[in-house]
Amino acid sequence: MHDIRKIDLREGILDENDHIAEHVKEHMESHKVLVVNEMGAPGVGKTTTLKNIFKHLSLKPYVIEGDIESDLDTKDLNSLGVETHQINTYGACHLDAPMIEHMTHHMSFDEPGVLFIENIGNLVCPAEFSIGEHVKMLISTVTEGSDKPYKYPLAFEKADIIILNKVDLIPYLDFDEDFFMKGVRALNKDVPVFKVSGKTGEGFAEVAAWLEEKASNL
């Protein structure tokens, strides 16, 4: 942190990343594909959220699954007939724009739709790197506790949509929704927050409608 060479190196990497992210975004716009960067800590239900959105989405979904190792989620989604491609980072804590650029050049995008990119399960690193997305979708959960916006502010500040998952468990928890929302609003005045349950399916129709509206403006 005190070494100017380290700062220069870091800023150089971020500049190069953002430059490639812009290319990805333009490429996807030429196909009328909305790009969603799905972020959240491990186990918040990122893949379950996608599966629930697909039940309501009228546009064609494409998926890139980011995982450190394993392809459990990719197999899961491909078995549902959704075109899903795997990126394994083998240790790296987030996806970056060059990884996405490489992958999208191997995909066809034969009709307009939505490309969901499930980032590495991590509430810290992914928020720093653009990967060509139009929408940063943050998944948070009532089981994680209501102090998350205060502790991981960057992800909440940058989110274009927040999904608060696992609301079916609220009766068994001490989740303080007012404290949570106060933290969210201090960082991000207008972001929509959708309460959902991956278990009961409630709330996802509204999320799908919000995404369709975004896609219609491409």
Added chain:
Amino acid sequence: MHDIRKIDLREGILDENDHIAEHVKEHMESHKVLVVNEMGAPGVGKTTTLKNIFKHLSLKPYVIEGDIESDLDTKDLNSLGVETHQINTYGACHLDAPMIEHMTHHMSFDEPGVLFIENIGNLVCPAEFSIGEHVKMLISTVTEGSDKPYKYPLAFEKADIIILNKVDLIPYLDFDEDFFMKGVRALNKDVPVFKVSGKTGEGFAEVAAWLEEKASNL
């Protein structure tokens, strides 16, 4: 990943970190203080786990709280009379050995005990960096789902003790304990796994006893 200079830089940083981590460990051993590196994703109950352990621990606890921002947990623990010091990383996704070395030189360690270092909430980056610990304590939860060892193998592979928290919620979840344990055992044959609930307090007496046994061998 394809640039040899990047690899050299990274390995150099890890070497320097490990060298300082050894110094921290020796310093703490001279005070008969066991060092515990507490790791886990956001919201798994890292601070709640400490509070529950303290109810049973016969040794003096010391705490270093790592957070990106905020000092909510440090205030919480200090209010219980536990000597707690805050490190804010302002964006960095893990603690490193130089941060801990700096902090421990400002602490007194006036009697033998256990230094708990609560790392940044992140299941990826902290597992890569030693910070002078004798014990890596990984907190996982039943609410995160049973596939976590498969998706975040390094943290599970390196853990000296695994705490499976929030077991009071099992009746309301589809947690597959056999699948979870199969994943753990494939990575870490002998690691003890303690099932606990931060809400009911069950299981923490056994964790405290395990730590006391470790400390007695310093």
